[in-house]
Amino acid sequence: MNGELLGRIGSPADVKALDPAELPQLCADIRSTLVAYGKAHGGHIGSNLGVVELTVAIHRVFDSPRDRIVFDVSHQSYVHKMLTGRAHAYLDPDRYDEVTGFTNPEESEHDQFVLGHTGTSISLACGLAKTRDMMGGLDGGSGIGNVIAVIGDGSLSSAIAFEGLNNAAAQGGNLIVIVNDNEMSIAEDFGGMYGPLARLRESGGTAEPNLFHAFGLDYRYVEDGNNVAALVETLEQVKDIDHPIVLHVHTLKGLGLDAEDAAAGLVEGRCEANHWQDPLSAADRLPGARKHYGEMAMRALEERFATEPGLVVISPATPGSNGITRAFRERAGSQYVDTGIAEEHAAAFASGIAKAGGRPVLATSATFFQRTFDQLQQEVSLNRTPVTLLVFGAGISGTDNTHSGAFDIAMMANIPGLTCLAPTSGADFLAMLAWSTGAANHGPVAIRVPGEAILLAERAGGAAWNDAVAGSASAVGAAECPWDRYRIARRGNTVALLGLGDAFPLAVDAAGLLASDGTNPVTATVVDPRRYDALDRSTLDTLAADHRVVVTVEDGQLEGGWGEKITAYYADRAATDGTRHSPVVVNVGAGKEFTDRVPVAELRERYGMTPERITARVRAALAQRSPETQGTQPST
Structure with missing residues (x-):
C-alpha cells in the first residue's frame, strides 16, 4: 500500500523520530504518493518529485516552525505539506482538495507566506x-x-532574487539559501548566468567565477541532491551558521515518474511537460482557451517572420501554457525570446525592441503582468513604444489566490497611453493583433486574449454576432484605432447591455432572457465595446436617448474597472446638463477580493454574473423609475 510510513507522519517531530535507515523508505512512500496523486488530481508534480529527499532532510534537521522555511513560488511544497500534518490530503482521494498547491499560513503554522509568484523567497x-x-x-x-x-x-x-542575494550578503547573520538546481525552469533555463551554474555542477562546486561568491556569500555544493543521508549530513553542518550561505543542491526533476506517465509525455529530468501534470483522465480534452488562441496568434505571427525580421515574440517563461509550442519556438529561432522568469525585464526589453523599430509581442498571464506595472507605465507607455501585450488568463477563475486574473482591467485601463482591447472572437483577436503589430499603430496595445466563455461560444457555433465585425482584417490599416467605437450587435430599446470581452456572451444570454419573458418581454440592445481604456461617448450618448437602463458587464474587478467609468460618465453628463436624459446604470462584475480555488460557477453567483441575476436587476431598475425620470442612478 502506498504511504504506509508516510501515513504515520503527523508532524516534523515524527520525521526526527525515525531511524536513519527508515528515511529512504519515507522518501519512497512520498514519491509513490506523488505519482499517484498526479495521475488522479494533477499539479506541480515534477518539481515536488525532485525535492523529496531535500524536504525530508530539511525537516529531519531543522525545527519548523521555529526554524522558518520559505519556499520560492512554493509550488514545490507538497512534500513539506505531507510532513507537516497534511499527508492525508495526498493519500486520500476524498481529501485531495483540502489543501492548495502553494504554501498558506491559514493551513498550517509551518507555512510562512502565501506565495505563487517567483523570486521572492530570499527577500x-x-x-x-x-x-x-x-x-x-x-x-x-x-x-x-x-x-x-x-x-x-x-x-x-527573476530580478528580485538577485536583489535578495545582494541584501543577504550585506545584512549578514544566519540565513541559509538552498538553491534547488534541477537544470530547468518551466521550460529550459535561459540567461547568461546558467553557463557558470553548469560549470559549478561539472566541477563539484569549485569552478570560478562563482555567482554566489561574487555577491560575497559563503557557498557549498551537494552533487547528489536526491541522497537523503548526504543532505542530512550537509544540513547538520550548516544549521545555526552565523552568516549567510548558499547551499547549491543538484536534483533530478520528476524523479520517479513511471511508464504510464511517460506515455502521457512526462519523463524524468529536463522535461517541460513535467512542470505541470494534468490528471491522466484529462488527456483527451480539447485545448483550453489559452492554448487555443495562443497557438492561433503564433501561427498568424509566424507567417510574417520571413518578411518582418523585427517581429519578435517574448515570453517570460511559461510559454507552453499560452500556446507557444516547442515546435513554434524552434521554427521562430531568434524571433522568439524566453527571458526566463523576469517579467519586468521582458517589458523593458520589449520597449527597447520597439524603440529601435522592431515589433515586439509580449505574452504572459494577467497575474504575471501585475509584476510589470512600473515598466508598463514608465518604459512602455510613457515612452509611447508600440509594444503589444497579449494578456492570457484574464478574468475571474477558479484558481488559487496568487494566480487570479481578475485585476487586469483595473490595472491596465488606467495606464495613460495604453490602448486596451477585448476581442469577442478569434477573428476579432487576430485582427487586433495584426493592427497592433502593424505599421499603422504607433503606441502600446494590450489585448485581452479571449477566454473560455468566448471559446465555448465559438465551438458551439453561437458566435454569430461576430459575422460582420467592424474593424476586422479589412480595416487594420486604419491610421486610428479601428476599435474606438462600440459595436451594436443587436438593436433594441429600453435596456442596453454592454458586455466587455469574455463577458459579452453573458450579456447576449441576459438579453435572450429579457426577450423571452412572456409576461413583459424586453428587446434589449446588446453592445460589444471591444475597448476598455477609453469610452465611446458618442455611442453612450445615443444609448441614453432611448434607453432607460444601461447595464455594463465585465469579467473582472468592478472597483476601479471599466463599468464604473460609464457610470461616472453618465453622472457627469447629467450634472453638466440637467436637461439631457440619463439612464439608470447597473454595473455587473467581480468584487475586490482574493479568492482561493472557488469554482467559477460559485463566483458568478456571488457576483451576480448570471443571466438570471442580471435580468432581475434590470427588472428592478426599470421598476424604480418612469421613463420621464431624470438623473443617473448607479446600481453597483
Whole structure:
C-alpha cells in the first residue's frame, strides 16, 4: 500500500523520530504518493518529485516552525505539506482538495507566506532574519531560529532574487539559501548566468567565477541532491551558521515518474511537460482557451517572420501554457525570446525592441503582468513604444489566490497611453493583433486574449454576432484605432447591455432572457465595446436617448474597472446638463477580493454574473423609475 510510513507522519517531530535507515523508505512512500496523486488530481508534480529527499532532510534537521522555511513560488511544497500534518490530503482521494498547491499560513503554522509568484523567497527570508537579529539573534527571544529560503535555479532569473542575494550578503547573520538546481525552469533555463551554474555542477562546486561568491556569500555544493543521508549530513553542518550561505543542491526533476506517465509525455529530468501534470483522465480534452488562441496568434505571427525580421515574440517563461509550442519556438529561432522568469525585464526589453523599430509581442498571464506595472507605465507607455501585450488568463477563475486574473482591467485601463482591447472572437483577436503589430499603430496595445466563455461560444457555433465585425482584417490599416467605437450587435430599446470581452456572451444570454419573458418581454440592445481604456461617448450618448437602463458587464474587478467609468460618465453628463436624459446604470462584475480555488460557477453567483441575476436587476431598475425620470442612478 502506498504511504504506509508516510501515513504515520503527523508532524516534523515524527520525521526526527525515525531511524536513519527508515528515511529512504519515507522518501519512497512520498514519491509513490506523488505519482499517484498526479495521475488522479494533477499539479506541480515534477518539481515536488525532485525535492523529496531535500524536504525530508530539511525537516529531519531543522525545527519548523521555529526554524522558518520559505519556499520560492512554493509550488514545490507538497512534500513539506505531507510532513507537516497534511499527508492525508495526498493519500486520500476524498481529501485531495483540502489543501492548495502553494504554501498558506491559514493551513498550517509551518507555512510562512502565501506565495505563487517567483523570486521572492530570499527577500522574505532576509526580512525574517533581520527581525530575529534585531530582537536578540539566533539564541535570543525572537522565537525565530534558522531562516531557510528554498529557491529553484529557474527562479534565480527573476530580478528580485538577485536583489535578495545582494541584501543577504550585506545584512549578514544566519540565513541559509538552498538553491534547488534541477537544470530547468518551466521550460529550459535561459540567461547568461546558467553557463557558470553548469560549470559549478561539472566541477563539484569549485569552478570560478562563482555567482554566489561574487555577491560575497559563503557557498557549498551537494552533487547528489536526491541522497537523503548526504543532505542530512550537509544540513547538520550548516544549521545555526552565523552568516549567510548558499547551499547549491543538484536534483533530478520528476524523479520517479513511471511508464504510464511517460506515455502521457512526462519523463524524468529536463522535461517541460513535467512542470505541470494534468490528471491522466484529462488527456483527451480539447485545448483550453489559452492554448487555443495562443497557438492561433503564433501561427498568424509566424507567417510574417520571413518578411518582418523585427517581429519578435517574448515570453517570460511559461510559454507552453499560452500556446507557444516547442515546435513554434524552434521554427521562430531568434524571433522568439524566453527571458526566463523576469517579467519586468521582458517589458523593458520589449520597449527597447520597439524603440529601435522592431515589433515586439509580449505574452504572459494577467497575474504575471501585475509584476510589470512600473515598466508598463514608465518604459512602455510613457515612452509611447508600440509594444503589444497579449494578456492570457484574464478574468475571474477558479484558481488559487496568487494566480487570479481578475485585476487586469483595473490595472491596465488606467495606464495613460495604453490602448486596451477585448476581442469577442478569434477573428476579432487576430485582427487586433495584426493592427497592433502593424505599421499603422504607433503606441502600446494590450489585448485581452479571449477566454473560455468566448471559446465555448465559438465551438458551439453561437458566435454569430461576430459575422460582420467592424474593424476586422479589412480595416487594420486604419491610421486610428479601428476599435474606438462600440459595436451594436443587436438593436433594441429600453435596456442596453454592454458586455466587455469574455463577458459579452453573458450579456447576449441576459438579453435572450429579457426577450423571452412572456409576461413583459424586453428587446434589449446588446453592445460589444471591444475597448476598455477609453469610452465611446458618442455611442453612450445615443444609448441614453432611448434607453432607460444601461447595464455594463465585465469579467473582472468592478472597483476601479471599466463599468464604473460609464457610470461616472453618465453622472457627469447629467450634472453638466440637467436637461439631457440619463439612464439608470447597473454595473455587473467581480468584487475586490482574493479568492482561493472557488469554482467559477460559485463566483458568478456571488457576483451576480448570471443571466438570471442580471435580468432581475434590470427588472428592478426599470421598476424604480418612469421613463420621464431624470438623473443617473448607479446600481453597483
